[in-house]
Amino acid sequence: MSTLNVNGRDQSVDADPGTPILWALRDTLGMTGTKFGCGAALCGACTVHLDGQAIRSCITPISAAEGKKITTVEGATDGSDRVGAAVHAAWVKHDVAQCGYCQSGQIMSATAFLKTLPRGKQPTAAEIDSAMAGNICRCGTYARIRVAVADAAKAVI
């Protein structure tokens, strides 16, 4: 039995310590906002934050999350986090999603990226691309992702 702190709440998880965070969230806790895309840290669909850092939950075992805080897309976009709320609003405003399956991961990568920027520093186009390059979107929503990240940056930085 492990204890995971997910979106500010301690939750008991009856799973092997080697179980990836992704499957503890999805299959054990029933939190399905975090998506399975590749199982090998290649596509970014499963991105969550571990103590604020964007990680690939499909290859990160729950043992690595002991004593740390996990933030999922549900927590980042529920209005309690200023940056997450701005990213969510920009995603809706620019109608970023098509099938939407990868967007949880895109939003979590974008949110983590914006939190790393120094105050007053707007990201360059190259920095946005570099920050988002680990997240695949097979629908090809990249043009709107670029615009939405830049827009969210203006709102929070």
Add this chain to the structure above:
Amino acid sequence: MLDNTYPGELPLVLQHMLERDQADETTASLPRRSFLKLAGVGGLALGVFPNLAMAQSTAAVQPAGALKASQQPSAFVQIATNGEVTVTINRLEFGQGVQTGLPMILAEELDADWGLMRSRNGSSDAAYMDPRFNLHITGGSNSIKNSFTQYRELGARTRAMLLAAAAARWNVDVASLRTQIGTVMGPGGRKLGYGELAEAAMALPVPENVTLKDPKDFRIIGRPTTRIDARAKSSGRQDFGIDVRLPGQLTAVVARPPVFGAKLSSMDDSAARAIKGVKAVLRVPLEGGAEGVAVVADGYWSAKQGRDALKLQWDTAAVEKVDSERQLAQYRELAGRPGPLHFDADMAPLQTAPLKLEAEFVFPYLAHAPMEPLNCTVQVSEGHAELWTGTQFPGVDNAAAARVLGLKPEQVKINVQTAGGGFGRRGVSSSDSVVLACEVAKAARGVGLNVPVRTLWSREDDIKGGYYRPMHLHRALIGFDERGKVLAWDHVLVGQSIVTGTIFGGRVKNGIDPTAPEGMREPYSLPMRLAVHHPKLNVPVLWWRSVGSTHTAFVMETLIDDIARATKQDPVAYRMQLFGDKHARHRAALQLAVDQSGYGKKQLPSGRAWGVAVHESFSSVVAYVVEASVRDGQPVLNRVTAGVHCNLVVNPRSVEAQVQGAALMGLSMCLPGSAITLKDGVVEQSNFGDFTVARITDMPEFSVHIVPSAEPPTGMGEPGLPPLAPAFANAVAGLTGKPVRQLPFKLA
């Protein structure tokens, strides 16, 4: 009206295919009945659809003159007391935006308040068949095209019933009433919201004939509209098929043979059974006489660990082991032989033509790789089964599930789930992923696991699992004169048929699968002889977004450019000259892209070149003018300007997204790593590390421009894909001086 718009359109090949094959499918109807009313926000529908329709869809054939199930508002419209209108979509929403586009069409004629529109997914019920094919299908870029009039009429019928209900309530002539954005307005300033009238309206008969709006009065259709699901999809709250969670549900993963068609020779599952959470290890039949081993567990991770712990020996001795290198040699050999002709023309001028061009093209197998891995959840009970899956073919899958489970089709229900992409992979006539899930559920039931079972594919299962866009070889020998007039074009196409051996197999004529050469020769009037060979191999193949045009557009549009270059003509002017006074939509789309891009006016920075291509597929025309460069030996697509002709546009935002998305998929085809290859029968790629797709760093600057039109809409799910790769290749050829003949591009 739509039927006669483009009688010569290429997708008709497939459409006729579908129409004929489904001719004996009954189009049972509901009795005349009103639409449903929700008791409260998110409350129960009083009429309990779709169970109602399920029961009735198996009843006697409709009386003459009655409306079909697909024309009945009851199956499509629910109005809550607070005025919320929920529209059921008869298609799979997998990114293309029908979940918003179809409600827009219905809301237009209903005169609804757009802010109160909602939508929900349909099922395998008869009401959700394509009204033109009488088949459940999301494909061929047909959703908006074939359901435009259907959803307008549904909206108009619903509005007429609300008006009739108001007239009865106020005891006035219905002619004295009008509607205004979700409200019925009566004499003396009287008003009733749709939500207040819904219950009374549902008791009224459904009018058969309704008058539709004059398109000049449209206020919703044509307006850039945010997707209804934008919020849910920007917060992790959108559920997909993979997110279905039923009480007691188990998860299965299936170990498959390393070579298509192989059987299991021995299995040691003791270590797998020892994994915590594993409930059963089951041998299951796979397609083509093969076998697999399903590990059923309390979750994906336990199931996958169980699968990894299996010790399996496969008997691959007797099965065909395709090898890409040998396959290419075989295709080349085949291309030299005579084959059945799709087009014929006099090839004698080849002997005397002043200029000649010879070319060979190679296209690899391609995986669809939708972001949501394939999955299907099956719940079997006595005499009934229910499935949850994101499918493009719910009717076909329903029949397949019934067959596997020993049930009648009406004892099976498929709940269509929002899907994370598909691109053709969720529309398989063998229903491979549904059949597999049913085999697993059946085997699980056989060992006493009477619970819902979700069969989930890993990414490796998806990449290695077949159903690829077929590998193709093209060869062309073209004779032309100094002015670029083509005197004779001798062409051979080699590739597996995607319909042979499927429910559409009957459409193969003269040994030619009509989906393979679609897009060849068109729209140019060329004296072409086209021979087609369909070698038979055991690698499962399938349509892939834009089907035959994935390769034919590349061949046609790069060769047309080659002729222009060889005769020192501008590639735009040359195409325009070939179109002559025909092909107005091609001319308009190309001209728009040219004008918006600055082609011919703007000087490009050094190291950049222009590329142009235009292609019609699925009744829509897309032209690209691109700017490209070469960096560190790799081609880079810098900028794309699109000119689009898809007739009347329902949601311009959707069209823009579809064009960009299809183009990105077309760009993926060009980039290194976009190929499925086999070595001694084994697929060499396994995940996004070795089957690579375009990332944000590959995304060019992109603008989409739409030719205005009032003609009935044509589809945009696929047509943005075909012309991207040839436009890019034409730009690269301009830079390197060498034509691109292979996908992914090889510049060496």
